[in-house]
Each structure stands twice: as C-alpha cells, then as structure tokens.
Amino acid sequence: MIKKLLLSFFAILVVCVAIAFSYQPSYGEGHSPKAEQYHAGYQSNTVLSNYFSKPDGVPDAFSGFFPLETGHDALLTRLAMIESAEHSLDLQYYIFSNDETSQLIVWRLYEAAERGVKVRLLIDDMQSRKDSDIAYLDGHPNIHVRLFNPHQFRALRMLSWVTDSKRLNRRMHNKSMTADGVVSVVGGRNIGNEYFSFRSNVEFGDFDVLLNGPVVDDTAAQFDLYWNSEHSVPMSWIQKSKRVPNAEDVARWRQDSRIEHKFTSDEYNFATLPLYKKIKDNQIALNWGPARLLFDLPGKVDDGDSLLITGLAEVIESADTSMILISPYFVPTEAGTRALIQASMSGKRIVVLTNSLASNDVFAVHGWYAKYRQALVEGGVELWEMKAHTDLGHYWSMTGSSRSSLHAKVMMLDRKKLFVGSMNMDPRSARLNTEMAVMFDIPRYVANAQDTFLDGLRVSAYQVQMEGEEIRWIDHDNQRFFDTEPDAGFLLRTGAWLSGLLPIESWL
Numbered sequence: 001m002i003k004k005l006l007l008s009f010f011a012i013l014v015v016c017v018a019i020a021f022s023y024q025p026s027y028g029e030g031h032s033p034k035a036e037q038y039h040a041g042y043q044s045n046t047v048l049s050n051y052f053s054k055p056d057g058v059p060d061a062f063s064g065f066f067p068l069e070t071g072h073d074a075l076l077t078r079l080a081m082i083e084s085a086e087h088s089l090d091l092q093y094y095i096f097s098n099d100e101t102s103q104l105i106v107w108r109l110y111e112a113a114e115r116g117v118k119v120r121l122l123i124d125d126m127q128s129r130k131d132s133d134i135a136y137l138d139g140h141p142n143i144h145v146r147l148f149n150p151h152q153f154r155a156l157r158m159l160s161w162v163t164d165s166k167r168l169n170r171r172m173h174n175k176s177m178t179a180d181g182v183v184s185v186v187g188g189r190n191i192g193n194e195y196f197s198f199r200s201n202v203e204f205g206d207f208d209v210l211l212n213g214p215v216v217d218d219t220a221a222q223f224d225l226y227w228n229s230e231h232s233v234p235m236s237w238i239q240k241s242k243r244v245p246n247a248e249d250v251a252r253w254r255q256d257s258r259i260e261h262k263f264t265s266d267e268y269n270f271a272t273l274p275l276y277k278k279i280k281d282n283q284i285a286l287n288w289g290p291a292r293l294l295f296d297l298p299g300k301v302d303d304g305d306s307l308l309i310t311g312l313a314e315v316i317e318s319a320d321t322s323m324i325l326i327s328p329y330f331v332p333t334e335a336g337t338r339a340l341i342q343a344s345m346s347g348k349r350i351v352v353l354t355n356s357l358a359s360n361d362v363f364a365v366h367g368w369y370a371k372y373r374q375a376l377v378e379g380g381v382e383l384w385e386m387k388a389h390t391d392l393g394h395y396w397s398m399t400g401s402s403r404s405s406l407h408a409k410v411m412m413l414d415r416k417k418l419f420v421g422s423m424n425m426d427p428r429s430a431r432l433n434t435e436m437a438v439m440f441d442i443p444r445y446v447a448n449a450q451d452t453f454l455d456g457l458r459v460s461a462y463q464v465q466m467e468g469e470e471i472r473w474i475d476h477d478n479q480r481f482f483d484t485e486p487d488a489g490f491l492l493r494t495g496a497w498l499s500g501l502l503p504i505e506s507w508l
Contacts, residue, residue: 027150027237036228037120037144039220040088043180047084051282052183052212063213064286065440067449071197073275074189074208075101080279081179082108085117090178090223092122094171094422094433097192098129100199100262105191106137107259110245113142122227124172125150135241138234143245145235146227148172149301154238169507170301172226173433175422176219184211184219186293186438187420188409195407198268202361204407205386207326209420212286215438218293222436229298287445294421295436304431308423315413315439322349324412324450327425328386328405329365330354331508336425337372341379351382351454353461356473357496358388358487359405365426365508367499377466384461385473388487409437412450416443427506462486 043049054064068074082089082105089112096102113119119140125147127134131154138145151160151168161168178184187208194200211219226232243249254260263270270276278284294311316323323343330352332340344350360366377383386406411419421437423429440446457463462473462482473482485493 027233031237038224041181043087046086046180048180048182058288062288063215063291064288066210066284066286068208072273075196076270076275077210079108082112085112085179087180089117089119092174092176092223093191094124094173095190096123099193101193101196102191113140119143121145124148126171131239134235135239139241139244146232149231150233171433173422174436178220181220184216188407203404207408207410215291215293222295226298231298287442289440289442292439296434300434308435309430319413321414325352326408326410328355328407329424329426331368331426332372337375340381344380353384355406356385357485359386361405363496364499367496368505368508371500377464383464384457386461412446415447415450417441418446426508428508
C-alpha cells in the first residue's frame with residue numbers, strides 16, 4: 001500500500017515538474033495593454049517645494065542632500081514626505097515587509113491616496129506578503145502596484161525556482177522614494193523594522209540620503225524606466241482584489257493594531273526625536289554640490305550589463321589619494337582583490353569596512369570573502385569588520401536587538417566624493433541584481449564624515465591584521481585581540497568555511 005502511494009506521489013510530482021518546465025508565464029493575456037506612465041516633474045507651489053529652497057549663490061545645477069544615518073530618522077523622513085505630498089508618490093523597493101513600520105507606511109500611503117495623491121509602488125517579487133494583501137492595496141483607485149520579475153507559480157514559488165532559476169535569480173535591488181518631484185530618498189534601506197531601529201532581533205546600521213534639486217528628476221526618470229519596463233507586471237494581472245480599501249476597514253485595523261500607540265509611546269515617540277523638531281521648525285540644512293545618479297537599466301536582468309558598474313569604475317579609477325569602502329556583503333573576487341591591492345601599492349589609502357562573521361546575516365558570503373582576507377591585508381588594505389554587538393548610536397533604544405549588522409553601502413573618495421546607494425561590493429550586485437546610487441562631490445562634508453567614520457571604527461569594529469602567518473582581530477576599544485572569528489561559534493565558523501568550498505561565488 002505504501003509503495004503504491006509513493007509511486008503515485010512520484011508520478012504526480014513528475015507530471016507537475018514536466019508541466020512547470022513547459023509553462024511560460026504570460027501575465028498580459030486577457031488584459032488590456034499595460035499603460036505607460038511617467039512622472040509629472042517638479043511640482044511648484046506645494047508644501048515640499050516651499051519647504052526646500054536652494055540658498056542664494058548655489059548654482060542651479062547643484063543638488064542638495066541630508067544624511068539619514070539612523071533608522072528612526074529614515075522612517076520619520078519617509079513619513080514626512082508621504083504626509084506632505086500633494087500630487088504624487090513613487091516608491092521602489094527590493095523588500096517591503098509586513099511588520100509594524102511597513103504597515104505604518106502603507107497606512108500613510110492610503111491616507112495620501114484618499115486625499116488625491118497618485119501613488120505608484122514598484123516592488124521586487126521577493127516578498128513575504130500575500131498576493132491578496134498586495135491586490136487589496138492595489139484596489140484603491142489612486143494606488144497602483146507593480147511587481148518586478150514575478151514568479152510564475154504564485155502558491156508554489158519553489159517550483160518556479162526549479163524551472164526558471166536563471167531568470168528569478170536576477171532581482172531589482174533598487175531603493176528609492178520620490179514625492180511631488182521635489183524630494184527623493186535613495187540609499188541602502190528596504191522597508192522593514194530592522195532597517196528603522198524598531199523591534200527587531202537584528203538591527204541594521206544603514207545609510208540613506210534625502211535629495212533635492214536636479215538629481216531628483218533623474219531619480220524619478222529612473223523610476224519610470226523600471227515602472228514601464230516589460231519586467232514590471234501590474235498586480236491586477238496577477239491577482240485582482242474583490243474588495244477595495246475603505247475607511248471602515250482602516251478604522252478597524254487601526255483599532256486592532258493600535259498602530260498610533262506603538263509610535264507615540266515613551267520608547268518610540270516620534271516627537272522626542274531631534275529630527276522631528278528640525279522638520280517642524282524648518283531647520284533641515286542640505287549639503288549642496290554637483291550630483292550624479294548612477295543606475296542599471298531594467299534590462300540588466302536579461303543581459304547582465306551594468307551601467308552602474310561602468311560609471312563607478314570610472315570614478316574609482318580617478319581617485320588620487322584614498323578610498324573608504326563600506327559594504328555589508330563584500331566578496332571582492334580575484335580581480336577586485338588585485339585592483340584594491342594595486343591601488344594600495346600605488347600609494348592610495350584603501351580602507352574597507354564589512355561585516356564580521358557574527359554580524360553577517362549570510363554566512364556563505366563571509367565564507368567567500370574570507371578567502372581574500374589575507375591577501376588584502378598583506379597587500380596593504382586596511383580591513384575592518386563590524387562588531388556583532390555595538391551601539392549604532394540610535395536615539396531610540398536598541399529595542400532588545402540581540403545583534404547589530406552593517407547594511408550601509410557607502411564610498412568616500414579623496415575626502416571629497418560621496419557614493420551612496422543599494423549596491424554591495426559582490427558579484428550579485430555587479431552581474432545579477434539591478435542597482436542604483438547617487439554620487440556627490442562635496443569636499444567639506446566628505447572630509448568631516450570620513451574623519452568621524454575612521455574615529456568610530458576603533459569602537460564599532462575589529463581591525464583585521466596578520467600575526468606572522470595567522471589572521472588576528474584587534475579590538476582597539478577594549479584592548480583585546482582574537483585568534484578566531486570573534487563572537488562566532490564553531491558551527492557558524494564551520495558553515496562559513498564549507499560555503500567557501502562551494503562553487504557559488506557568482507551567486508553571492
């Protein structure tokens with residue numbers, strides 16, 4: 001009896017796999033052609049346009065930015081943009097979770113849509129949200145949701161990967177948000193508690209910039225390219241909701257979730273944040289200078305060509321004296337390692353900060369990075385690894401987080417150029433995922449930021465050095481050193497080492 005059941009199950013499985021391999025998704029069948037949509041440009045005489053104005057003497061071609069160094073400031077800024085928007089909101093994210101901070105943002109987007117703001121939400125299809133929930137949000141007449149590079153099997157996503165892994169392994173990693181064509185936020189943060197310092201076991205040290213000026217129009221145009229791409233599929237083609245968001249549903253959800261209380265209690269009260277007062281008193285001072293937006297085209301998921309890498313390579317090669325590289329997932333490859341060592345040998349100061357094994361949330365990445373560690377240090381590269389337990393300097397408490405993890409993607413060149421974006425220094429960002437970043441040339445700001453960063457390294461990170469033939473981790477703050485990966489147990493160290501033996505570097 002058991003044998004017959006197993007044979008029947010195997011036969012069904014074979015049929016399902018055969019069907020899956022022969023199935024090609026075509027979400028557009030039975031639907032009207034996808035309408036191309038474009039941003040309406042800078043909206044003058046709005047709350048946001050009146051709030052941000054270029055100081056006298058600043059050239060028209062300059063753009064301004066405000067650094068969002070902490071999670072709570074990044075969340076507050078996004079909420080302020082949503083609540084101030086009068087015409088349009090465009091959001092583009094790799095991950096858009098379904099936790100408290102994500103729900104708070106969705107609620108504010110709904111309220112914006114209710115007052116007539118046109119909301120476009122483009123999210124990569126690596127989501128934990130249910131299709132029914134996304135379709136419900138998409139049901140609002142002023143909210144339009146599209147999924148980038150979606151799985152063909154919605155209930156059995158693993159089957160999609162079995163049959164179409166080459167396509168699905170290429171994701172949209174871009175992160176941007178633009179309001180009324182006046183301001184944008186670009187950087188490393190996705191939407192979720194761990195990115196905003198709120199009730200998470202892992203707290204990410206991340207970095208965003210609030211943008212104003214011509215670079216905002218470039219960010220909006222970049223969004224349009226992705227929104228109108230053949231890889232972006234309207235949610236209504238995948239699943240259409242039978243219900244439309246309404247005030248009664250929202251009121252009931254607000255009561256059940258107690259969402260307001262969660263962000264007005266003593267521990268998480270927005271009104272206690274220094275940035276809240278600055279926003280309220282119109283005291284946000286931007287840093288102004290030449291800016292350039294770098295981004296991959298959506299077609300990178302087809303051909304792997306990276307315009308961002310090309311542009312970034314030109315910038316890096318032009319560096320004369322120094323390069324500070326901050327990347328949570330750092331897999332330099334043989335070619336990248338040679339380039340960094342060559343730059344160091346030529347007299348340039350090269351400083352790299354990445355995650356330690358204990359602070360890295362993907363131990364396989366660490367396993368491959370570790371293969372290049374000794375060569376980098378011996379080649380003169382100053383290498384640092386983030387501590388797993390460190391104060392990230394948030395105004396809100398560490399919220400019970402058991403582990404801190406670096407997530408910022410930043411470069412500082414020659415004490416004058418600042419690069420902030422979504423791109424990690426690894427093969428995945430270079431060849432598989434689409435990425436975006438903004439580059440500013442502001443010597444005064446960058447020089448101060450670099451000095452602050454270098455001073456903080458001795459507290460928040462271990463310096464990796466060689467002691468004879470062996471690697472040693474130096475904790476300058478506590479005057480200690482380690483001969484093995486700090487704060488990492490035997491199983492974690494073994495898992496990372498084994499990962500370094502697998503032929504997976506190009507996927508990391």
